[in-house]
Amino acid sequence: MDVLVNGAPVYAHTGGRPVDPAGPVTVLLHGAGMDHTVWVHQSRYLAHRGQGVLAVDLPGHGRSGGTALDSIDALADWTAAFLDAVGIGTAVLAGHSMGALTALHAAARHPARVTGLMLLGVAERMPVHPDLLAAARADDPQAAALIAGWGFGPAGHVGGHPAPGLALIPDALRLMGRAGPGVLGVDLAACDAFRAGAASAAAVSCPALVIVGEKDRMSPARAGKALAALIPGASVTAIAGAGHMMMLETPVAVSKAMAAFRH
Amino acid sequence: MADAKFLKFDTLSLHAGQVPDPHTGARAVPIYQSSSFVFEDADHAASLFNLEQPGHIYSRISNPTVAVLEERLARLEGGVGAVCTASGQAALTLAILTLMGAGGHIVASASIYGGSRNLLTYTLPRLGITTTFVPPRDIDGFRAAIRPETRLVFGEVLGNPGLEVLNLPAVAAIAHEAGVPFLVDSTFCTPYLCRPLEHGADLVMHSVTKWLGGHGIAIGGVVIDGGTFDWEASGKFPTLTEPYAGYHGIDFAEEYGPAAFIMRARAEGLRDFGACMAPTTAFHLLQGVETLPLRMKGHIHNARRVVGFLESDLYDDKGAVAWVTYPELADHPDHRLASTLLPHGAGAVVSFGIKGGRAAGKRFIESLSLFSHLANVGDAKSLVIHPASTTHAQLDAEALAASGVGEDMIRLSIGLEDADDLIDDLRQALRAATKG
Numbered sequence: 272m273d274v275l276v277n278g279a280p281v282y283a284h285t286g287g288r289p290v291d292p293a294g295p296v297t298v299l300l301h302g303a304g305m306d307h308t309v310w311v312h313q314s315r316y317l318a319h320r321g322q323g324v325l326a327v328d329l330p331g332h333g334r335s336g337g338t339a340l341d342s343i344d345a346l347a348d349w350t351a352a353f354l355d356a357v358g359i360g361t362a363v364l365a366g367h368s369m370g371a372l373t374a375l376h377a378a379a380r381h382p383a384r385v386t387g388l389m390l391l392g393v394a395e396r397m398p399v400h401p402d403l404l405a406a407a408r409a410d411d412p413q414a415a416a417l418i419a420g421w422g423f424g425p426a427g428h429v430g431g432h433p434a435p436g437l438a439l440i441p442d443a444l445r446l447m448g449r450a451g452p453g454v455l456g457v458d459l460a461a462c463d464a465f466r467a468g469a470a471s472a473a474a475v476s477c478p479a480l481v482i483v484g485e486k487d488r489m490s491p492a493r494a495g496k497a498l499a500a501l502i503p504g505a506s507v508t509a510i511a512g513a514g515h516m517m518m519l520e521t522p523v524a525v526s527k528a529m530a531a532f533r534h
Numbered sequence: 535m536a537d538a539k540f541l542k543f544d545t546l547s548l549h550a551g552q553v554p555d556p557h558t559g560a561r562a563v564p565i566y567q568s569s570s571f572v573f574e575d576a577d578h579a580a581s582l583f584n585l586e587q588p589g590h591i592y593s594r595i596s597n598p599t600v601a602v603l604e605e606r607l608a609r610l611e612g613g614v615g616a617v618c619t620a621s622g623q624a625a626l627t628l629a630i631l632t633l634m635g636a637g638g639h640i641v642a643s644a645s646i647y648g649g650s651r652n653l654l655t656y657t658l659p660r661l662g663i664t665t666t667f668v669p670p671r672d673i674d675g676f677r678a679a680i681r682p683e684t685r686l687v688f689g690e691v692l693g694n695p696g697l698e699v700l701n702l703p704a705v706a707a708i709a710h711e712a713g714v715p716f717l718v719d720s721t722f723c724t725p726y727l728c729r730p731l732e733h734g735a736d737l738v739m740h741s742v743t744k745w746l747g748g749h750g751i752a753i754g755g756v757v758i759d760g761g762t763f764d765w766e767a768s769g770k771f772p773t774l775t776e777p778y779a780g781y782h783g784i785d786f787a788e789e790y791g792p793a794a795f796i797m798r799a800r801a802e803g804l805r806d807f808g809a810c811m812a813p814t815t816a817f818h819l820l821q822g823v824e825t826l827p828l829r830m831k832g833h834i835h836n837a838r839r840v841v842g843f844l845e846s847d848l849y850d851d852k853g854a855v856a857w858v859t860y861p862e863l864a865d866h867p868d869h870r871l872a873s874t875l876l877p878h879g880a881g882a883v884v885s886f887g888i889k890g891g892r893a894a895g896k897r898f899i900e901s902l903s904l905f906s907h908l909a910n911v912g913d914a915k916s917l918v919i920h921p922a923s924t925t926h927a928q929l930d931a932e933a934l935a936a937s938g939v940g941e942d943m944i945r946l947s948i949g950l951e952d953a954d955d956l957i958d959d960l961r962q963a964l965r966a967a968t969k970g
Contacts, residue, residue: 421538438608445760
């Protein structure tokens, strides 16, 4: 699906099924330097289970135009503008990493638009290692290498992926390598600067699920659980063996956890 | 600066793609000798067919044992994914037919395996796909051969059997200027000696039968997707950038991003052409891949020793050797390029000419005892062949010349025996050849 948001073209993948704006809709928000393909396993799974799926490419990412937004505030407000653009009143927001901060903050700033939250690979604060931030700002390929190195658990590093023949770490490196100049640096700086995690968590008024990877080294499971404790009524699902890139590493477990979310 | 931590090559050779079997604890890769796989329930069955979740359905399309080899080879080459096939020829055919149909055109190095040359010269034209061959050292010739309908540039890192070294970065640049991918057959190198994706290639293929498997016991191939080529920016590959009615209307670039090519190759090519790898074959080949680094060190050590011996015979007035080709030799035309692209060794194939031409060559081959006379390379055992009368026999004189194959050429594939024994065998066979 292609729409205009704030005058810029935006692409959203629908998981192989058309989206009924009047039906339940889940918006999938990717992380720093990525695009909708990180949800390749979840988008079809949810779309075939009664959810309208909109796996967006955030501004400046993937197939969307515009420039990358430089704060979680701006990303949260953009998400509401995206819902306006596609004519959807309310939706479940599911986000990963930077996308999870975006979803959390959007639920706090636009509570009337968000009927449920699914937060993957998230923490109240997500400071970025100075070396990584510097490399990303310099468009140094080492930044993507650091993210791939830290972002995957054993399923990424050793392998044994359920999708036959795919190699996750090279795939992640290529995906981040496709990001435009400066995009990863802008994204990581937005994560690093975000301070409103606790306040936004406390302001959430919809059902929420935090999905943590037990092998996540970028946003450790204990940090995800701590954030969940700040969100009224939030539940937690822990995925065994999953690192930060859990949607790709343990796709079936993550898809099932997301499909089981009741809101 | 913090370092990104990844498993190293030797570790990946042993572990990539596999964890101990969760049901039995088996440490070795089990042979899943099963045509098909039971669905958990009706919902699971539907979800596999709807591409909602990954998994195995039928072994023509994917198999757990084969998948370990695929993921391992993808990791060793640094690619985003791999598809294993029934043979190296099946891998080449799969790659080509994933990219183009009738009307497509290929620019290929003239110095390639004879079987590949047959496919491109005689068979694919029947499907409307034609090829222009270019001498591997004629870089400008690659550019000149590009046409509007060109969809692929293809070559081998080390020409077979002439051992020309293809200038991968230069040819890649020409392919990319034309908006087409560069496919490299790296069979003679394995990822231990050269990783073409790091030198500009977009796709890599192997006959896994050769050094990757390494024991001459099973036939197999692989095509690996580097995930680097921008199919949408090129605009020349509708198989990857337009909805495919034969598979859920998927636009592969949109759905899978960097893995578009390899997903289409499996979803269409394996499904419809059916040239899949058997699980037991994958198991056999995996045993070889586990020791790839160790074996390649041995192959290179022995190849260098044999080259040294052949050179000594070359400079002996009474010697039988007319010439020796090996890219590490200072007089090899690609010596400097080899030192850049192949710093760990220039492979284990050595070609040389024997004085006395075809007749002397026949006596030489029949006098060898340790070297086996057969049509293969990359076995743990040393092998020998006369290309002009065997692997390249289908080529006419002009094509033979273009492939660098002379009547006097002997091709050796240097194995892992004691190098002294190999040299003794060569010495006595050269003597026998000259006695005529």
